[in-house]
Amino acid sequence: MSYPAEPYKIKVVEPIAMTTRKQREQYIKDAGYNTFLLQSKQTYIDLLTDSGTTAMSDNQWAGMMLGDEAYSGSINFYHLQDTVAEYYGYKHVVPTHQGRGAENLLSSLLVKEGDYVPGNMYFTTTRAHQERNGATFVDIIIDEAHDSQKDLPFKGNIDLSKLEKLINEVGADKIPYVCLAITVNLAGGQPVSMANIREVSKLCKKHNILVMYDATRCVENAYFIKDREPEYKDATIAAILKEMMSYSDGCTMSGKKDCLVNIGGFLCMNDDELYQRASELVVLFEGMPSYGGLAGRDMEAMARGIVESVDFHYIHHRIAQCRYLADKLEAAGVPIVKPVGGHAVFLDARAFLPHVPQEQYPAQSLAAELYIESGVRSMERGIISAGRDRKTGKNHMPKLELVRLTIPRRVYTYAHLDVVAESVIRLFKHRDDIKGLDMVYEPKFLRFFTARFEPLK
Template identity: 65%
Template sequence: MAERRRSWAEPFKIKMVELLKTTTPEARRHAIEQAGWNTFLLRSEDVYIDLLTDSGVSAMSDRQWAGMMRGDEAYAGSANFYHLRDTVEEIYSYRHTVPTHQGRGAEHLVSKLLIKPGDFVPGNMYFTTTRLHQELAGGAFVDVIIDNAHDPADPHPFKGNIDLEKLEALRARVGAERIPYVSLATAVNMAGGQPVSMANLRALRAWCDEHGIPIVHDMTRVAENAFFIQQREAGYRDRQVRDIVHEICALTEIATMSAKKDALVNIGGFLAMNDPDLYRRACDLVVVYEGLHTYGGLAGRDMEAMAIGIRESVDDNHIRARVGQVEYLGALLDRAGVPIVKPVGGHAVFLDARRILPHIPQHQFPAQALAAAIYLDSGVRSMERGAVSAGRDKETGENYMPSLELVRLTIPRRVYTQAHMDVVAESVIEVAGNAGQILGLRFAYEPEQLRFFLGRFEPVSPA
């Protein structure tokens, strides 16, 4: 007799709720026009279900809130720093930790410490702030992710993998001395939350050892990546997520972390490493930009909540429910025929805006237009991940036109119920069914850097 699949439920119960406000179509139209058709510029009070990001918006546990009451707010040598440091070493393997206010603080430090003008930084697809810090330090990002990652419909189970042939071709062209490190993201955000396999990471480790090049691990969503290894890679089905996370991290020597994602806190991050000399240099630099090396711009209570959240994030029951909710939404949309990135990633469902809006050319930003249309329909806030996020080529001034033109429905951890996901799915299905009515957009105001945050748009009238 075949084993019956049993349902799972969230591994928590609700102790406190935040009341939501529903909005009218007229109010939403006014709000999105005032925001310049940019969902980042909407006021939170005008949003019904907020899927803009999973960064800093997760629900903390009672243990985390209790821990915040134990905040040691000493300027130097906070007890919470030492708890965080020891937790990072135990769970993630890195021996030295420098707190930062969030992940981009760590990206800034590592870029200034390791990159020289004229360097090339290979990585498995760019991330916006990561690439900008690399460029500001004088480096040039080079994408070495496998080709499968650029095809939303490709079912490859590990689309975050690095293509070692592309990496070797870069080394042969510029020399190992001009590659300060390989930038490795686990659960690659811009590819749709796609994971890296342990086999690929081991092969990368061997290549880096051969050429004396370190790996800088963007470990923002490492627990989600570990879950996919557990579920998809041979030999890991009976391993705990916590052990897989440790194995991933132990194959790298430096890491940047935005704790606002996996680690379940509202603010915070860190730069971690094994090299004591690099740690000393990082401590010297963090004082300039973030704060003393034992607080790095954070309150003691925030470091305590982070240490507790790290342990909760690698619990198998937590991560199964977290990814399960994302997969639930993805399955609803897939069954309805809405084009999405497959396989569904760990933190978000990514809509394929090019296929949903084939009548809008990419230079009129179909993903931005689709995100605005979803908000207009239901008050659900999502975000663009396409040409707007990609920015412009500094040499030519032309827009980058990435192969992936996506809208990200990003699910905060421990915040929404499955009923909220039903509402989101119904809205997306409705909008996709009436996609022909959506107009393209053009910039009304374009910032020089990271334009997806503050850019303003206006609809393009049909010809």
């Protein structure tokens, strides 16, 4: 395939670190072999996350200068509210400092002890908030999503039979909402089809269960619908996005992804009573309902980012960058999750390091070795991210043991991705030399952020 050129030109540049292998060996040791604990200045190409790492546009930076920092009733809030209504279709929006602030509000408002929250594969912070409020997460994604080599157009789809089975087993009154992620991060950035979204909405309406999206990468999902569902091939990204959101009752949003900003998020809903309750609770956790932990300038940048995000040339290039890196790796025989998703390329650490058992953290080992090899920072998405069962204390043992090479929006060029590909390929050629790790410090919550490791002797 052909890869489109960047649909932007570079106006401001930021120098990046150039380090030696000896330096990197010391840096990763000091960081406990956890790439999250490395310093930015120690990193050459930073593919740790696409969250908050966007390069904002000149239009967004201009908007930052128009921040109305009134404590209540900022004009930027009303601009954000109007933009959300226009592009997503929701009646109410509650700003939060980032996506997990919205997750906290949603779980606190709707979840009670003994509830079950079904979703198309867990996400770390989302599940943590659900469990903190007493719910049990139930994975209802299609089985194929747990197989890295299954090449399906919509591996993020919900298995309707699994959802119906759960409803019959526990009762609809024990299910406060279905958490539908668009796209599914931990499956490899996999999208959900419009057809599946419609069927989920229909089933939930039948049982009076809310559908709440994790809409963090909803624009990427809209692109895949345009690309892979024939009836939408001539539709605009904006039109697909608006229809997609119409099948839900609300959403949590980390604006640090598809809203193209460095900080911010929001909780949306159409129900007036739920909005009133959210407005009361946000004051406790975030701030006034008209700013919720954000400066006026940040809300303005997010409103403008929403408009920019639905530009076809922008999102086409973004998806193409992922495909470019994936194609380079696949041509060299490097095992990756298929098909490539919208925000990252995921290395299959099980297949990459078959000699390292899951209990020795192969994905964490691979991420650390990639940093030593080249200064490229990536992140683990496997047994460490999955955490422990809150009742038994045993490790969750996910079928997918992955290293995520996450591409920030509008930051790197194809030449940078060439460097990444060459680094991974070099590592693949001497993969038998890579050993596992021992976890020497484990925090109680979300351990992948701050856990520390040592190489096994």
